[in-house]
Amino acid sequence: MMSLAKDTVIGFIGSGVMGKSMAANLMEAGFPLNVYTRTKTKADELLEAGAVWKESAADLAAESDVIITIVGYPSDVEEVYFGDNGILAHARSGSFVIDMTTSKPKLAERISKEASKKGIEAMDAPVSGGDIGAKNGTLAIMAGGSETAFHELRPIFDVMGSNIVHQGPAGSGQHTKMSNQIAIASNMIGVCEAITYAEKAGLDPDRVLSSISTGAAGSWSLSNLAPRMIAGDYDPGFYVKHFIKDMKIALESAQEMELLTPGLELSLSLYQRLAESGGEDYGTHALFKMFRA
Template structure:
């Protein structure tokens, strides 16, 4: 594959691993994140540092963004030092932030007006998937741009599915987050029950992960819970943001999601108790 000039804005838990994969594949990557010290390892690995999103976007073929909240997405694209102020005509901008479908449509229209191509490409798989290059990507936007980007996506993703027009990737990610947030209740209640019954949960997991109860969360996060490892593959404060987006979108569609509303209320309680920077598996603390 021909080497591409890539800007990457937001090198957090997952973004840093994605940048490493892009560098290892021979691409020239310029990065921007709010705290430069946190990007030291990537810079040592060959990434170039930019002082603003605008600087990171100038003269790039592709610009990725992976930030925290919808307001952050708007800032890095449309702010005074944003991507849209410097990106070259025909560059492809790819937002991998889990964000609002309506915002994805807005960015698509804004990009088109200035000669850029925009797709929404939220991911699933957590820190493990990012490190292993096995992320699932949900793509919204023009199909021809998806096809052009697919070889790049395959560098760090394994399950790459085109979902439809702009915003469709974000809607698909909401489906993913709904299943994760509500499913984590089941994982934690299973562990709480098994421990209370005096079982060896390591043995229980050997049985139930291979059966009908099996899930990514049960296989990857339940063992962390048993080790009291609450480090984030995905932050509680971010899953709460995603649940709010999903509930707001559901309200617009006149759809009730009582399971998701319950999960959000439980995570809100943990956020108030100071667990916002822990991983979603910290929901186990609700039962202790």
């Protein structure tokens, strides 16, 4: 297996709300960066900063030491990794692939199995922390894969995150992210109800927030997203449509384990209503619109 160094070439696929900042931080840390995305204009800022454009995922994989993907849906992950033009068909033996998309645990296991046949080390490493965490390099990174690969890739993870934990073998990162999304799903309902209650009671919601955010009710969503709710700023740190995708994966996995998840089911139903009313491209905190209306 190759030794990770500062001249390690990173190939980055996906330049959405979070991916763009994650890639930019890697460049700022000194890593040479190849980039590919289906819509080239989304990579313009990275290209202007010195990233090298590749015409396909196959070209990027063939010319990179570590390939990182953070795309939209499990179907996108399958498309970019498998097939004649996929990453696994063109990545060099001894290279690493890291899927940071929130995707299906079983798909992570499949990628790892197929990668190992080609001498490629695969990790699933979904993240949490939204656009703020991506920009500041303070994401929570939940890694699944071999412990050896995790330690070798740690310098890369350290650039993008501040809470980085190896959770276990392939698929473990995705299972951990499902636990994360389940916790957020119910918590977001509570945050929305709390702020709505404060407003209906005639209180200053910002002042209420200053009291409740540091006590037992405190949470990341309350501190970081409730202010956006109050301001009516629904720009995405993380898209509603992607959260719906995550909750569906979590629900499917929970059902396979015969696990009761009423909070998750309620949150999913509310977010689906929000998406159907035209809110799929809002940030997840836009669930507040369902309560404020």
